[in-house]
Amino acid sequence: MSRISTAELSRYLLTGRFSRRGCLNSRLSRIAPVRQTSLSSQGRSLGTSAETATAAPPSATAAPITPLRKQLKEQAKALKASGKKKKKNKADNQTVPGWELTVGIEIHAQLNSARKLFSPAATSFNDKPNSHVALFDVAMPGSQPLFQPEVLIPAVRAALALNCAIQPISRFDRKHYFHWDQPAGYQITQYYHPFARDGRVVLHARDGIAPEDGDRVEIGIKQVQMEQDTAKTTAQPGDVHWLDFNRVGLPLIEIITLPQIHHPATAAALVRKVQMLLASVDACVSGMEAGGLRADVNVSVRRTDDAAAGGKLGTRTEIKNLSSFKAVEDAIIAERDRQIAVLEAGGVVEAETRGWSLGSTETRRLRGKEGEVDYRYMPDPDLGPVVIGDDLVAHLASSMGVLPDAEIDELVGRYGLSAKDALSLTTVDDGARVQYFYNVLDALEARLGLDKTGAASDQRHALLAANWCLHELGKLTELSSDLGMTPEGECNVPSAALAAILAHLHRREITAKVAKELLWDAFRGEVTADSVTQKIDADKLWFKELSEDEYAQLADQVVQGEDKVLGEFLRFKQGKAKAYPQGKLMFLVGKMMRAGTEQRMDPASAERVLRARIEDVYLPRLEGR
Numbered sequence: 052m053s054r055i056s057t058a059e060l061s062r063y064l065l066t067g068r069f070s071r072r073g074c075l076n077s078r079l080s081r082i083a084p085v086r087q088t089s090l091s092s093q094g095r096s097l098g099t100s101a102e103t104a105t106a107a108p109p110s111a112t113a114a115p116i117t118p119l120r121k122q123l124k125e126q127a128k129a130l131k132a133s134g135k136k137k138k139k140n141k142a143d144n145q146t147v148p149g150w151e152l153t154v155g156i157e158i159h160a161q162l163n164s165a166r167k168l169f170s171p172a173a174t175s176f177n178d179k180p181n182s183h184v185a186l187f188d189v190a191m192p193g194s195q196p197l198f199q200p201e202v203l204i205p206a207v208r209a210a211l212a213l214n215c216a217i218q219p220i221s222r223f224d225r226k227h228y229f230h231w232d233q234p235a236g237y238q239i240t241q242y243y244h245p246f247a248r249d250g251r252v253v254l255h256a257r258d259g260i261a262p263e264d265g266d267r268v269e270i271g272i273k274q275v276q277m278e279q280d281t282a283k284t285t286a287q288p289g290d291v292h293w294l295d296f297n298r299v300g301l302p303l304i305e306i307i308t309l310p311q312i313h314h315p316a317t318a319a320a321l322v323r324k325v326q327m328l329l330a331s332v333d334a335c336v337s338g339m340e341a342g343g344l345r346a347d348v349n350v351s352v353r354r355t356d357d358a359a360a361g362g363k364l365g366t367r368t369e370i371k372n373l374s375s376f377k378a379v380e381d382a383i384i385a386e387r388d389r390q391i392a393v394l395e396a397g398g399v400v401e402a403e404t405r406g407w408s409l410g411s412t413e414t415r416r417l418r419g420k421e422g423e424v425d426y427r428y429m430p431d432p433d434l435g436p437v438v439i440g441d442d443l444v445a446h447l448a449s450s451m452g453v454l455p456d457a458e459i460d461e462l463v464g465r466y467g468l469s470a471k472d473a474l475s476l477t478t479v480d481d482g483a484r485v486q487y488f489y490n491v492l493d494a495l496e497a498r499l500g501l502d503k504t505g506a507a508s509d510q511r512h513a514l515l516a517a518n519w520c521l522h523e524l525g526k527l528t529e530l531s532s533d534l535g536m537t538p539e540g541e542c543n544v545p546s547a548a549l550a551a552i553l554a555h556l557h558r559r560e561i562t563a564k565v566a567k568e569l570l571w572d573a574f575r576g577e578v579t580a581d582s583v584t585q586k587i588d589a590d591k592l593w594f595k596e597l598s599e600d601e602y603a604q605l606a607d608q609v610v611q612g613e614d615k616v617l618g619e620f621l622r623f624k625q626g627k628a629k630a631y632p633q634g635k636l637m638f639l640v641g642k643m644m645r646a647g648t649e650q651r652m653d654p655a656s657a658e659r660v661l662r663a664r665i666e667d668v669y670l671p672r673l674e675g676r
């Protein structure tokens with residue numbers, strides 16, 4: 052299925068205009084145009100919302116943030132820095148003998164919409180504070196909420212990605228509490244009649260779940276509801292707080308899981324996966340680190356005996372506002388251990404709301420847990436029900452594109468990528484890198500004259516393209532500032548230019564070293580798809596490989612005086628050593644590469660010829676002695 056960006060869909064559904072630019076994953080299939088939608092609230096239908104549709108373009112989608120990539124990088128760095136010991140501790144800390152941990156998570160994600168939930172004010176959080184505020188956003192007397200139907204596009208896509216059943220009718224309630232960041236004294240939310248229910252998220256081992264959960268675990272989603280965000284508070288010295296009402300009223304979804312998570316690593320994996328799913332359908336503005344996604348974790352413990360006897364779950368405490376995957380895992384571990392200590396000392400766990408600060412080792416009490424009574428929920432009399440038509444749901448489902456798990460399976464099954472590389476390719480640049488890979492692959496197949504409709508059994512060119520899109524491009528980002536990757540999968544190294552380089556490499560007309568130099572040239576804009584071949588010609592970079600005989604001569608040259616090394620190969624042949632002495636072979640290949648003309652040698656050919664010479668000539672000679 053084709054994936055179309057949310058902004059693009061909004062334009063189409065609201066105004067009937069649709070441009071093919073921005074159509075993601077277009078390699079996979081083409082979209083069927085929608086004819087009619089029946090999306091309305093309070094009797095307003097989409098066709099009449101011309102005012103909304105022609106207003107300023109979305110600014111939210113332009114946020115230059117790639118939080119997931121950064122978090123993955125930082126996590127990998129931290130893991131590397133902490134060495135194996137940390138990994139072991141983390142794995143060890145997933146269970147406490149005699150106790151069962153239970154976790155349910157509420158995830159708040161900011162929807163990728165151009166307007167606020169109940170006012171046409173723009174959703175921009177990088178602009179001057181308090182510059183996008185409608186009268187209703189600050190609860191001016193007499194102002195009324197005006198539901199912005201376009202928020203349903205990212206909201207429904209998110210719910211579909213979470214396998215939820217979309218509810219044809221949903222309603223808004225007022226949830227009361229007083230705080231300076233909430234001008235009305237209540238938040239408008241959908242607690243009792245959410246727009247989506249009964250979903251599920253499948254987590255695999257590759258998603259980083261606890262080893263105790265095996266290969267795969269499924270977590271139920273109780274419901275997904277729409278609600279308003281609050282104003283942003285910035286603390287200043289002297290107990291002064293600055294408020295930015297640009298954020299108040301931004302459309303959020305709250306995703307509520309069932310209490311089905313039993314290990315801290317699995318909880319973090321769930322949040323990561325939800326973020327990945329939301330990003331893959333373009334439903335969410337930004338990830339955790341940028342504040343676009345926040346998680347509240349609900350934690351309880353009970354004795355395993357009680358669990359086995361089917362007893363009630365323990366009393367839950369809730370840790371609010373966690374803003375990184377690591378914080379989710381660490382806070383759960385700390386809270387689990389605190390509750391167990393309380394119970395083992397004969398105490399009782401109190402239902403309360405607790406806080407967690409980064410780098411901390413314990414949670415701290417903030418207040419008693421608010422209950423439904425405290426919130427004094429009541430239906431919002433100013434808002435009618437939200438009616439979502441089947442045709443809209445069907446259209447959004449058909450235009451979502453391939454979800455990450457299916458994409459990873461395809462990359463592994465069809466092109467032979469490792470699961471780890473496939474996961475990275477689909478997550479870096481918030482999913483744009485894999486689109487770049489498809490663009491490169493299309494251009495490469497065109498250059499190589501391959502028919503992409505046929506199920507070609509040899510996919511080596513695709514694996515080569517994937518490795519370069521991930522690893523070689525990754526090296527560029529490590530050494531230079533930014534690739535400038537767009538959601539459509541284009542960057543400072545145009546896909547056509549990379550394909551031109553890879554076509555020569557695949558045909559063994561240049562070496563990998565030359566290809567890497569050309570990649571830098573393309574990055575600096577010094578070569579284009581059309582000038583790659585010219586440049587190779589001008590700089591005499593063509594790879595004129597040595598003949599088999601020339602390789603064999605070099606091999607003979609480097610084994611001179613290496614009887615001791617050859618002895619190791621003999622020991623393996625005679626069954627006296629378990630493992631093939633690959634290290635020794637590579638040592639000799641290194642010698643060959645240094646002895647020959649680099650421009651004319653391929654390490655793989657050198658290895659193949661050398662191995663054959665050792666086996667066919669030198670070992671029989673040694674055996675004959």
Ligand SMILES: Nc1ncnc2c1ncn2[C@@H]1O[C@H](COP(=O)(O)OP(=O)(O)OP(=O)(O)O)[C@@H](O)[C@H]1O
Pocket residue numbers: 153154155156157307308309310311347349350351364365366367369421422
């Ligand atoms: N005993 C329990 N142990 C752990 N988690 C639980 C337990 N009981 C419920 N939960 C989880 O707590 C969460 C409750 O979220 P929900 O939004 O329904 O209520 P809330 O926390 O009172 O609301 P809010 O925090 O939005 O005001 C769910 O994720 C649920 O799975």
Ligand SMILES: [Mg+2]
Pocket residue numbers: 157305307
């Ligand atoms: Mg909640």
Ligand SMILES: [Mg+2]
Pocket residue numbers: 157347369
């Ligand atoms: Mg809660």
